[in-house]
Amino acid sequence: MPRLAISPEFPVELGALPQPVRRDVVLSARRFLQNVAGAPHPERVRGARDPRVATLRLAERHRGVVVKQRDVYWLLTVLPDAEAWAYAQRYRFGVNTALGVVEMWDAVALDRVRPAMRRAAEASSTRLFADICDSDLAELGIDGRFLPLVRQITDELTLEALEPLLPPTQYEPLAALARGESMAGAWRELENCRAVPADPEPINPEDFGAALLRSPDRAVFADYPRELNRVLEAPGWCVFLHPPQHRLAHWESYQQPTLVTGGAGTGKTLVALHRAAHLARRGAGQILLVTFSQGLSADLAAKLDVLIEDEVVRKRIEVGNVDRLAHRIVAEAEGRPPSLVGGAELTALWEETDTGHSPAFLLREWEQVVLAQNLQTLDEYLDAPRPGRSVELSGAERTAIWRAIEHVTEQLRERGRRTLLQLAAEASTLLGQTTGDLLEETEPTREPYRHIVVDEAQDLHPAQWRLLRAAVPHTRDDLFIVGDPHQRIFDTRVALASVGIDAIQQRLQVSYRLPQEILSWGVRLRGGGPADGLVNGVQELYGFRARRHGPRPMVRAYDSPQDELTGLASQVRQWIQDGVPPEEIAVAARTAELVRDARAVLRELGVRVTTLHGMKGLEFRRVAVIGVADGIVPDPASLTPVGEDPAARAHDLQRERGLLYVACTRAVEFLYVSHSGRASPFLPT
Numbered sequence: 001m002p003r004l005a006i007s008p009e010f011p012v013e014l015g016a017l018p019q020p021v022r023r024d025v026v027l028s029a030r031r032f033l034q035n036v037a038g039a040p041h042p043e044r045v046r047g048a049r050d051p052r053v054a055t056l057r058l059a060e061r062h063r064g065v066v067v068k069q070r071d072v073y074w075l076l077t078v079l080p081d082a083e084a085w086a087y088a089q090r091y092r093f094g095v096n097t098a099l100g101v102v103e104m105w106d107a108v109a110l111d112r113v114r115p116a117m118r119r120a121a122e123a124s125s126t127r128l129f130a131d132i133c134d135s136d137l138a139e140l141g142i143d144g145r146f147l148p149l150v151r152q153i154t155d156e157l158t159l160e161a162l163e164p165l166l167p168p169t170q171y172e173p174l175a176a177l178a179r180g181e182s183m184a185g186a187w188r189e190l191e192n193c194r195a196v197p198a199d200p201e202p203i204n205p206e207d208f209g210a211a212l213l214r215s216p217d218r219a220v221f222a223d224y225p226r227e228l229n230r231v232l233e234a235p236g237w238c239v240f241l242h243p244p245q246h247r248l249a250h251w252e253s254y255q256q257p258t259l260v261t262g263g264a265g266t267g268k269t270l271v272a273l274h275r276a277a278h279l280a281r282r283g284a285g286q287i288l289l290v291t292f293s294q295g296l297s298a299d300l301a302a303k304l305d306v307l308i309e310d311e312v313v314r315k316r317i318e319v320g321n322v323d324r325l326a327h328r329i330v331a332e333a334e335g336r337p338p339s340l341v342g343g344a345e346l347t348a349l350w351e352e353t354d355t356g357h358s359p360a361f362l363l364r365e366w367e368q369v370v371l372a373q374n375l376q377t378l379d380e381y382l383d384a385p386r387p388g389r390s391v392e393l394s395g396a397e398r399t400a401i402w403r404a405i406e407h408v409t410e411q412l413r414e415r416g417r418r419t420l421l422q423l424a425a426e427a428s429t430l431l432g433q434t435t436g437d438l439l440e441e442t443e444p445t446r447e448p449y450r451h452i453v454v455d456e457a458q459d460l461h462p463a464q465w466r467l468l469r470a471a472v473p474h475t476r477d478d479l480f481i482v483g484d485p486h487q488r489i490f491d492t493r494v495a496l497a498s499v500g501i502d503a504i505q506q507r508l509q510v511s512y513r514l515p516q517e518i519l520s521w522g523v524r525l526r527g528g529g530p531a532d533g534l535v536n537g538v539q540e541l542y543g544f545r546a547r548r549h550g551p552r553p554m555v556r557a558y559d560s561p562q563d564e565l566t567g568l569a570s571q572v573r574q575w576i577q578d579g580v581p582p583e584e585i586a587v588a589a590r591t592a593e594l595v596r597d598a599r600a601v602l603r604e605l606g607v608r609v610t611t612l613h614g615m616k617g618l619e620f621r622r623v624a625v626i627g628v629a630d631g632i633v634p635d636p637a638s639l640t641p642v643g644e645d646p647a648a649r650a651h652d653l654q655r656e657r658g659l660l661y662v663a664c665t666r667a668v669e670f671l672y673v674s675h676s677g678r679a680s681p682f683l684p685t
């Protein structure tokens, strides 16, 4: 029986074919897999660069291209006959000697550039890799047949021009060496191309089937028609993860909590979904997948429904947000749902106190110092550090603030009201009282979940982290966390270690959502500088890159708000005329008024119009961010007054920047930004 492996391009090409051809292709592929009468047979291709390449006639005038070795067939693509033959002649295939993964070479194009490279090399005495010996290059898996060409490369630009013709396992280590990195740096880049852990067995470059098994990003084996249907019909992200994503999501078992950070669109949410699915298939116990808001959790739940076909496995994962978890735990303990305090009522309570500080200052002090560190007594507060707060407080002032907090919490208790953060703190205390920890069991099992997976982790408050920590036992695969400190849109900067989560950090660096042009512009907007939180120290955006190119963001300045709205409406109409479905277009603004105005001019167009906050975690083909003007972004009402606390103000500004950055990095294809009057100081010049 043939063993059939499918490449990620095959379902994409299949989807582009007309329906009757598609049906025939699927039928033929199924016959081929089952080796039944009428199954297509491999036909040799005259002039192929690789003798293992063959074609399969899958439908009238359409062929699949396969690489065949013994009983293994790697089905690469399906194309009209002439294109299929040209494709089959063009590429050659190999096995990387360092990683043992498959490699695909554009042999025809490489042959074409050879004469020009030779001439350039003859005209120059510099060689980019003059200092690297052949054995070092061989150790990095550089192909022996490619080596003479490598030796002719004179500069980085020539290497960059070769990138589309080379397998990433060849290009990435060479690019690292060209940047002046050491062999270790080149190895790091190569390791990023590894999707499964290294094999203890030596690599056999002749064994193509084994190489395909090491390359789940390039090939998925379909042993039965059901699996074949799944690969052909499910969205690509369900089946094919990029190597670092695959490695992180499918790692057999993590001894410690794991934190995956990465820039916008690097696939963190996908990794979280696949990790949850991986844990659920293992079936060790209930899994909680938490994210920031109810809207995002509905989105995650819908994606999990697509990712996991088996209902029993799917049921092992609960999707929710931390607030709901806290609410449920407290409601169960108290026998009725807790009642929450509204913002205005809370402000009025702070106003009843007499400390000389504003309600906003006091709320921040309570949330970011007292609740963040779970301070229970005045003495603890008097001794506590106040990170992120630059106004010094004397002992007398701290005592007055403590009394104010006591007044407010007492009033809330009397009224039977609580804030969400209080609920989180109470829920973790309740869990702490009922879990096995107190009974000194070595493997406590009474926490509500066996695994917790956290998405959008950058915005969780320490009280919420304590709740999550208490909701899962301290054992292997307890917490798997993904987040991006640069996308923080709330005031929570917590190092996980400070809330008892000793996480190992991993990074994703390639954005698959953004074209390089939006990414670079976004990084300039964000300030490019470091962001703190999640891990000790600061995180840089260094190394964050994209794989695609596209148009640069369009920034439009208008004379008046009315002109700006008219410009927006004509831009969105143009996109719809270009054929972009309205549900793939989003418009965002900082204030509710601007959102309302934009909705009014875009009425009946069916595009999403929301606040910058509402864009978190989403993505759209086209995005318009309007009102990016001085006096609107940053929102003056959300900034700590200049004289009150400079450090808090600096944090506020960074948060506002992050918010704009989040909205702008939702665009897959095109970003339009507009303002009337003076531009926001955050916009890159």
Ligand SMILES: Nc1ncnc2c1ncn2[C@@H]1O[C@H](COP(=O)(O)OP(=O)(O)OP(=O)(O)O)[C@@H](O)[C@H]1O
Residues within 6 Å of the ligand: 236, 237, 240, 241, 242, 245, 262, 263, 264, 265, 266, 267, 268, 269, 270, 271, 484, 487, 511, 512, 513, 616, 617, 618, 619, 665
């Ligand atoms: N393996 C993959 N297969 C297909 N598409 C992918 C893959 N990885 C990433 N993408 C693309 O990149 C997008 C971003 O993925 P995802 O939402 O998981 O990123 P993220 O890091 O969570 O983003 P953000 O932090 O900006 O919300 C996906 O919607 C998809 O378009």
